[in-house]
Amino acid sequence: MHLDLHWPDYLIILLYFAFVVGVGWLVKKKVKTSSDYLLSGRSIPLWITSLAFISANLGAQEVIGMSASGAKYGLMTSHFYWIGAVPAMVFLGLMMMPFYYGSRARSVPEYLKLRFDEKTRSLNAMTFAAMTVFSSGISLYVLARLFELILGWDFDLSVLTAAAIVAAYIFTGGLTSAVYNEVLQFFLIVLGIAPVVVIGLWQAGGWDGITSKLAPVMTSTWAHTGSAEANPMGITTWGLMAGSLCSSFGYWCTDFLVVQRAMIARNLNDSQRTPIIAAVPKMLMPIIVIVPGLIAMALPYFIQDYALPTANDGSPDYNMALPSLIAHYYPTGLLGVGLTALLASFMSGMAGNVTAFNSVWTYDIYQPYFKKNAPDSHYLMVGKMTTIVGIAASVGVAYMAVSFNNINDFLQVVFSFVNAPLFATFLLGMFWRRTTGHGAFAGLLAGTLAAALVHGFTIAEGKGGWLTSNPLEIASGIAQAYHIAWVAFVANLVVTWLVSLATKPMPQESLSGLVHGLWTDGVPPKATAEVWWKRPALLALVVMVVAVILNLIFW
């Protein structure tokens, strides 16, 4: 598959580059302190924090990866949204933001320091910082490879141009610039990919046309989860629910990359509503990212001149589902918009990682370990320098990925080991006052170890099974990831509980405002809302009802 661009396409891409860099320049004068640069001065309006919240996650994995999963696993992929992300975002808004925002912590690792101790914060900060740099670098690598493949662009040029543009707008405008651009990128991704969905559905005879041609298991969410053999994910209802909930809650409720967008809201009410409002477009996102995968599978039944590209071994190349549809349909002009949307998704993912990295590095690693009581201007300078260092390191990772083909898979696996158990630490930390720092630290290590063991004793699609010569076979990588997630969660929960009971309780006065029931002024922080429809709980109820209805409609 090769695409030829013409001058209008290049003009649109250049226009986009000019706008994202211009945004950084425009917000530059707002940046006077380290808080302005790294936390946006906690002054960002609700609609922007909400859209930035989901846009920070709209990276390569979401846009290209979910359409690939849609083509491979069908509508079951929507479980990532309808029983994964949406309930997790509602839980974050209702139950966790009062602690994150109310404690005035500047980052998720800093909350761990306030709630537990320095070692738990450091463990989380170090692993998170490493993960963000690697994720950002891999995003850059995938972008450059994709554009090399479909446009014939030079790999070095793609890597360096994308990195330079992200560096330009984050260095000048900090988090505000990244967040503003994430909102622009969100609309660009939606409006740039939506025409594929509209024209694809039209040519395939609508949803009815797709369901008439694809196997029923491809167009249902729950109907075929009675046994692992009955669906392409190879997972049962229990594995799906436990794994999806553990992995989604682990990501959406504890990953600073997304939680940071809610922490920069103007007040507690806005910070609580940020993830809940973000859940509304999130639950509709399968239309943009999963349906194209289904269209790619169904379309060859309706038209002669389209087929999903194949990989070198002759198997369908699911990763090309969305790019191949864009290539098939988009004329000059709209092709520029579609490719800009793909570029935006990569840059959005990279910028999100870099801004989270510079906050964690500055506040959770540099300040406590290198220079404790420096003037604010010093931390502002460190934040800016960290942006450049983070992006340079990302470029390094992108080139490392060229030399080591499997580094992407390897890192994804290692990240899953670290991420999977995290939610248990926060759950116990926020809702069980007896949880101790030693308990949290031991639980995190145990959860990571448990995740590694499950991966080592199971094998899926050729991955894992490195601890035994006779590993347990699992049908798909997703099913394996789900099993890793719930086992790591349980291991962390049990070990944290046991070690906490065996160690000295933390003094209650040190937990004020950090644990449920131990409120700063003796009363729970309450998000004030001048009108009833702005109450987070009501909004959360509506979102959950709609999510349940979606599950039922596409059962």
Add this chain to the structure above:
Amino acid sequence: MEKLNDLRFIIGFFFTLVGAMLVVLAFALNYEIAVGKTLNLYAGLAMLGFGGLMLWLTGRD
């Protein structure tokens, strides 16, 4: 200058420009497949509408 800092203005301006370009291209180019012209036209009009809405929201405040 204040308006320039309003994100709605930035988004509105961007999509109005891109939308206008697509509408002009819909009539200016020769297409190998008929659906190409329709796609550029309707996507352009949608973006023009969205950009206009954002600009109107900026101007209203």
